[in-house]
Amino acid sequence: MALINCSECGKEISNRADKCPNCGNPINNIHGEGEGCFMQTLNVGCVITAVIIGIIILVFFFALVS
Ligand SMILES: [Zn+2]
Numbered sequence: 384m385a386l387i388n389c390s391e392c393g394k395e396i397s398n399r400a401d402k403c404p405n406c407g408n409p410i411n412n413i414h415g416e417g418e419g420c421f422m423q424t425l426n427v428g429c430v431i432t433a434v435i436i437g438i439i440i441l442v443f444f445f446a447l448v449s
Contacts, residue, residue: 385398389403389405391406391408392405
């Protein structure tokens with residue numbers, strides 16, 4: 384979790400918050416790391432997760448074939 388500054392009031396808030404708890408300004412960032420990761424194609428952690436999932440699928444596929 385990271386802290387960002389609210390664009391309205393400048394208060395430090397969690398980037399996982401939907402809106403600023405201080406002034407209610409909605410936070411228009413992408414939801415936290417790991418969640419909705421297939422939408423974040425540039426997220427390195429997500430790419431690694433996708434590769435691992437792909438390898439697991441391939442292993443299962445070849446296990447079924449053989
Ligand atoms: Zn605010």
